[in-house]
Amino acid sequence: MESGSGFATTSIRTKTTIFACIVILSNALGNFALAAGMRGRRTESVVDYLAAIFSPWVALGIVLLILWLLSRMTLLSWADLSYVLPVTSLGYVANALVGRFFLNEQITGARWTGTLLIVAGTILVGRGSPATHIEKGRA
Amino acid sequence: MNAWILIGVIVASTVLGDLLQTAEMKRHGEIKEFHPRGLRKVFVTLARRKFLIASIVFMAISFFAFMTLLESADLSFAVPASAATIVFETFLARFVLKERVDSWRWAGACLVACGVALLTR
Numbered sequence: 235m236e237s238g239s240g241f242a243t244t245s246i247r248t249k250t251t252i253f254a255c256i257v258i259l260s261n262a263l264g265n266f267a268l269a270a271g272m273r274g275r276r277t278e279s280v281v282d283y284l285a286a287i288f289s290p291w292v293a294l295g296i297v298l299l300i301l302w303l304l305s306r307m308t309l310l311s312w313a314d315l316s317y318v319l320p321v322t323s324l325g326y327v328a329n330a331l332v333g334r335f336f337l338n339e340q341i342t343g344a345r346w347t348g349t350l351l352i353v354a355g356t357i358l359v360g361r362g363s364p365a366t367h368i369e370k371g372r373a
Numbered sequence: 374m375n376a377w378i379l380i381g382v383i384v385a386s387t388v389l390g391d392l393l394q395t396a397e398m399k400r401h402g403e404i405k406e407f408h409p410r411g412l413r414k415v416f417v418t419l420a421r422r423k424f425l426i427a428s429i430v431f432m433a434i435s436f437f438a439f440m441t442l443l444e445s446a447d448l449s450f451a452v453p454a455s456a457a458t459i460v461f462e463t464f465l466a467r468f469v470l471k472e473r474v475d476s477w478r479w480a481g482a483c484l485v486a487c488g489v490a491l492l493t494r
Contacts, residue, residue, distance in 0.1 A: 317478070348487075
């Protein structure tokens with residue numbers, strides 16, 4: 235990764251692409267780790283929840299979801315919410331692919347159609363500027 | 374608890390959480406420093422923002438309501454609710470946050486919402 239001062243001068247679009255990828259991957263991998271850690275576990279009391287939280291997979295999931303929250307907040311410091319929401323929805327596709335290849339879940343025709351619609355929607359939104367207020371300010 | 378009440382809680386808390394978080398991050402301004410000292414300074418500043426803390430509380434409410442919904446409802450019922458928030462939040466981003474939402478963004482948000490709903494079938 236670039237140094238702090240170098241990254242500060244990186245263009246908005248490059249920064250947005252890098253942070254959108256971090257948001258998407260940390261969400262998908264965090265959910266996968268949580269699902270793997272919670273599988274077959276019974277949580278009926280506070281002690282059960284604490285035991286779950288400190289188990290390796292669930293702890294990894296929580297760390298990744300904290301990374302997701304922080305990277306999304308950073309992204310929202312310059313990018314529009316109406317841009318971030320559709321673009322980071324690629325996380326749903328990543329979740330489906332993780333389920334298909336790591337959890338052996340079936341992907342039906344409807345799911346492939348849904349995946350294509352999300353990718354198409356992301357391309358439509360992604361072709362525009364991520365930060366219209368900055369664009370307006372520079373105009 | 375009734376599934377529709379839980380969906381109402383999920384939608385309302387997700388929308389409020391995202392709006393507050395976006396408004397606070399925009400008020401803070403673009404984060405440009407990514408070395409550890411710079412990031413620590415940013416997060417110490419942000420930790421004092423009441424609306425940002427409120428947004429994280431709303432996100433936690435949404436998360437636990439979603440987990441509760443999954444105890445009694447299928448994922449194929451629960452996830453389309455989160456898809457509906459994409460269109461709703463785009464609408465609020467336009468009129469509350471005053472973002473410039475062109476027709477491409479509207480079309481993209483609608484396609485993504487339909488796609489997420491289909492993904493659960």
